[in-house]
Amino acid sequence: MMSCSEIYNKLEEFRSSVSKSIEEVTDLDGTCKSMLKRYLADTDSINELAIVKIQAIIDYMYEQVNIGNWKEVKLFLRKTITIACYLKLLALTKTSNEVTDSLVKDLFKIIDFGIMFGCPIDEEPELLQSCATLLSSFDLISHNLSASSSQNQDTTEVDSKQYNAQPIEVVDCPSMETFYKNYIVAEKPVILENCVNHWPALNKWKDQNYFIKLAGLRTVSIEIGRDYTESDWTQKLMTIEEFIKNFIYQSNGPTGYLAQYQLFEQIPELKDDIAEPEYCCFSDSDEPVDVMAWYGPKGTISPLHHDPKRNLLTQVVGEKQIFLFSPKDSEYLYPHEHELLNNTARIDPRFPDFEKYPKYKDAKVYFCVLRPGQMLYIPPKWWHFVESLSISFSVSFWWK
């Protein structure tokens, strides 16, 4: 078992590059900046009081980054969160005598807070992720793994005929040229088969204990409620272990869904289990591909909506039923009017209500059940409704 001072010494190895990153936050106010500088330069000055003050910087910066739209928040504020969270890791391991479970949990909580609200510093872009990898490698905590109960393990059978829908074309690992010409340029949805057979995820992720072992203590944001258009819908922070035990294995209450979540940036180890599809190289911009995780029990729903980017939705574990509609059919789908919700439509294609929404009968429905190893190409602006038919893990690749 590692001691606190051994962990501290390992974490301390990042200190010189973090100190250099102070240059990146020159716009920070003098009080916070001088405090960060002081503690980074002189670790002997880190005591119990320092922990309170470092936390105060984190809390104050949390308020600052909540000002304005998230995408426009000044980077120096978020970098300050990253630096202060790193300092707090140092401070806690320096002032603690013993590696207790609660200390380890606290350390991971700080790391995940920093990853969520902070942002990469140039000097050490994966600073907090590396700290997490380091902590994980010490095997500091033994997890209570539960055998997955038989409950919620079943898969709902769907008869696609009932929807009077057109099946989506299935193609076996097309060439780059074919994919580009027939689907990207033609803006046509398609299911690709045998393109991800090499992904370790296909096997590894079947066992939910794999996530508990790898990252059980990591905090994630879970969407709770039927879907995001409902009034009781909310988001909650919890550990992956809590999510799996309370929402995947058993769920008597509301549905919990790890949806549209940048899990792979937070836990880079999981990136090794997947690979970015080559098809994503057909791009009109230099922006990196957005890789998102979608992990939940049976019955998670993404209401009918569309996204601005191209999407390769890859099914890793379990099955999902998916309805697609062309952008040309928008008027038959009754989109919400409010600017924050106008990419979402009122139609639930599983239970069409022709009395309320008479124009829906003119919409052309495309339908599929997406199975493990299959990848669905959703062209930009195509409407899609997604429901999991079993415990499900999907990875989406969004690109322009």
Added chain:
Amino acid sequence: MYKVAGTNLFGQWLEEDRIISEFRQLGGNKNNYNFDINCSKLADINWSYNIFQCGSDFYVTGDWNGKENHLSKVDLPEECSSVNAESNLAMVGNDYSLMLVDKKSNTMWSIDLQKENTVKKINLNVEAPLENSSKRARRESQILKVVTTNNSCLCLTVDGRVYSGVLPSLLDTSHCIGKVIDVRCGYEHFMLLTDAGRVYTWGNGRRLQLGHGALDNLESPTEVEALAGIQITKIRAGGWHCFALSEFGDLYTWGWNDTGQLGVRHPDTKGVLNREGLKSYPLPTLVDILDENEEQINMDVKDVGCGSRHSAILLEDNSIWTTGYNKYGQLGLSPNDHPNLNYLTKTFQSENGTEIECGHWTTVLVNRNKCAINK
């Protein structure tokens, strides 16, 4: 006289403990102030320092040039030496600068906190059409009040004009009913009150802080229609929330409620559930005050204050009730026992003449009567 609860992380109250978790009188046992703290005016409370005005001098306490527990008299620009500071000068601050205001000549000086002695002069008269026309007009355009955040600044003149922005320019309030008598800043939203008892808000609305029932951002002051017909006498803005007090002592609130800062227990409007399991309110909702037996308290609210994510109120029996974020003791309670309170709870019994002023993570009870008695 000042009683304070909340952060003292930078020694801004010149007390020893870094978190003051019960209301404590300043300059009590061990008086560290070298000016008459009880007769001074607490001009502004910032995150890491405070500004006091005592006679014609301004003092900063707390973090000063990276040094903590500091008490220092602010050197004023030479130009001000001829001004009667006690009645004409005002000072507020944010994390980056101090703003000194000559209320009569409508001049502001911005004193940079990081670069010592860097003073920038700002003239407010640019768009004041009545200026210089007559003696009377000049007197009326005196500055009544200045409030500032890191990103913005609001100035109110005696005749009810509002200037806004880092370089303040005249804000169009011609559509507001009545004369503007108060302005308040949240982190990214603004409120004004007119002598007709009307409340107007503008700025960012994404956390429901504008009280119009929507998330829209508004460029121009817009009346909070749900309060129309109710004579409002006081307004307060927290980080992302608002309070309005009516002539009958009823208190209304709206905005973000992530830590319980709205203090609402049984709301009269529909809220939006958030991550913390609390509801935020997009429309003014009546604040209900219940005692420990869940009995309704039917007393008038006399005063109210908002920190960034907490709130405090004063009832007619001089009791102080607080709610919201308490990580730094700002509710007058131990943060270990109560990291936050979801609704208003009585935390202190104060005396006649008390008023409330809040900083980000601080609640201050001010009693100006006590100064007169001492004198």
